[in-house]
Amino acid sequence: MLIVGLTGGIGSGKSAVSELLVEHGAHLVDADRIAREVVAPGTPGLAAVAEAFGPSVLLADGTLDREALGRVVFADEASRRQLESITHPLIRAEMAARIASAPPDAVVIHDIPLLVEGGPRPGYDAIVVVETPRELRLERLARRGLARGQAEARMAAQATDEQRRAVADILVDNSGSLDDLRKRVGEVWGELLRRRDAGLAEPSVRPGS
Template identity: 70%
Template sequence: MGLTGGIGSGKSAVSARLVAHGAVLIDADQIAREVVAVGTAGLEAVLAEFGPGVAAADGSLDRPALGRIVFADEAARRRLEAIVHPLIQAETARRIANASADDIVVHDIPLLVEVGAQNAYDVVLVVEAPSELRLDRLEARGLPREQAQARMAAQADDARRRAAADLVVDNGGSLPDLDARVDEVWQALLARRDAAAGH
């Protein structure tokens, strides 16, 4: 299953609930960090492209500095994507190959719709929340409002994500409401898996 939604929509809460049920999670953001960790070819390539200004004092990637560049300049963002996306795709494929046939694999991929990957999944689940609520959540996490708005603007809108969705989860309410909806989704996924396996 591909899991997506705009920044601040609550994908992490949904994926955590699915993992609690037994899903195998592949987190695209986590892999994106790993492929540019210190000592990787990915980090070397990013520094070669964007210069020493995106390196932190300890030699790691200064993600806020890089973010200020790529979220303000689409051409720069595309140059970054050309470096990291192939690395992320290779690691993702390796993890999917390691899952068992009975596993329900959840690929948390924020830009699923933007990269046109919806057809790669048996099921696409979109998490939604009102934009003002998403901005409030991002501010509470320490992201300045104008940066949060820039990141939201760089992503697909709700209508485009909804058009690619098989399932939509509304995360505009309470956490118990969200958990109840995700529990329903889990039962639907089990039913689909069992039907596909001929159980």
């Protein structure tokens, strides 16, 4: 098994890269999707968030109002840290369970936006960073309906391009066309398979095992 951390700033196109890797045969563990699941209605995670931030972060039907919560946590670091203290342990536990369920010869793509922000993370065989110029990211986010001020606040709460590059084993430039991205992801997939096959030929002990 090869465990790959995939990250990139908001608007970089990280999700597009993960989708293309899945087309090649990768086993995806999506932190964003899991983050939504751990605060779904009826979960202990949602109850803890509502207790910490009050009823204003809930919609009338009892589901999480992500926009309202985002306005709070991206404007105040202490609030963001409080939210992370609730959700991150739940997310990590679920991700570990899904990685453990993958086939032994899988290339597992651990799609995690805040890989760098969370500090050193042992256990990755490779880290792939998706990189896109800031203005292009802002344009993409605007097309999604996110106001520039909100987009910039979210960028400011994340690692810088330089910090992500510092941990990258493989960089993916997503400033071009979709065809350009497909070609680059194909190259990355080939490199990941080579790393997986080398690891299968030379068994090693993972950190924490």
